[in-house]
Amino acid sequence: MIFGRTTDAASDSAERILIFSISVLSFIKGMQITNPNEEHKYKVRKLQITDKTKGFLELLQQLTVCDRISDEEFQGRFLELCAHGDDHVIYVIEDDDSGKIIATGTLFIEKKFIRSCGKAGHIEDVVVDSGSRGMHLGKKIIGFLTEHARSMGCYKVTLDCKEENREFYEKCGLEQRGVQMVKYFV
Numbered sequence: 001m002i003f004g005r006t007t008d009a010a011s012d013s014a015e016r017i018l019i020f021s022i023s024v025l026s027f028i029k030g031m032q033i034t035n036p037n038e039e040h041k042y043k044v045r046k047l048q049i050t051d052k053t054k055g056f057l058e059l060l061q062q063l064t065v066c067d068r069i070s071d072e073e074f075q076g077r078f079l080e081l082c083a084h085g086d087d088h089v090i091y092v093i094e095d096d097d098s099g100k101i102i103a104t105g106t107l108f109i110e111k112k113f114i115r116s117c118g119k120a121g122h123i124e125d126v127v128v129d130s131g132s133r134g135m136h137l138g139k140k141i142i143g144f145l146t147e148h149a150r151s152m153g154c155y156k157v158t159l160d161c162k163e164e165n166r167e168f169y170e171k172c173g174l175e176q177r178g179v180q181m182v183k184y185f186v
């Protein structure tokens with residue numbers, strides 16, 4: 001009971017306000033990237049060599065340590081990754097208005113002997129710009145990465161994350177399995 005129950009009329013009025021508020025919230029939530037213009041505005045594409053000038057590294061800094069690198073270093077790594085073709089992809093979303101990269105995620109494919117020479121997809125480096133979170137851009141990036149893994153014939157796709165992001169990945173269709181182990185060298 002939000003507004004108290006002093007009279008039946010007051011109660012009816014409170015109920016109507018509550019229903020109206022829920023309708024408005026549902027409408028706003030439904031608008032998230034379902035508006036055709038927004039769909040166009042927030043297209044997912046592969047990383048391009050010019051994205052260094054569009055804030056790609058600054059976006060990664062919101063995720064973890066990402067020191068400044070020279071243009072030559074960026075180009076060198078970019079070309080190295082391109083040589084892996086569809087086995088190593090970095091997807092991004094560019095905001096057409098600002099020209100900035102506002103979301104990214106990586107997928108690389110591990111080739112195995114198990115499962116009849118099966119393949120597993122590994123998702124890494126998922127981040128959405130702090131000013132653009134909550135608009136389903138992260139979910140969109142994960143959707144592209146998982147579909148890419150499926151289309152490449154992977155039997156699974158996995159990732160490591162902090163507990164605080166578990167619910168986000170569950171909403172993206174992944175489920176918790178096992179325990180993460182790590183040893184850092186730097």
Ligand SMILES: CC(C)(COP(=O)(O)OP(=O)(O)OC[C@H]1O[C@@H](n2cnc3c(N)ncnc32)[C@H](O)[C@@H]1OP(=O)(O)O)[C@@H](O)C(=O)NCCC(=O)NCCS
Nearest residue numbers: 126127128133134135136137138139161164165167168171
């Ligand atoms: C985690 C992150 C990528 C989510 O991106 P986002 O674009 O804000 O998420 P979305 O809008 O696509 O969220 C999809 C759903 O998950 C929910 N969600 C998002 N982050 C959540 C969180 N941390 N905890 C619980 N739910 C979350 C959203 O509310 C939404 O729910 P809905 O479908 O019911 O509306 C973003 O917060 C981020 O970049 N964080 C910092 C970097 C980071 O931690 N990256 C992950 C490394 S593993």
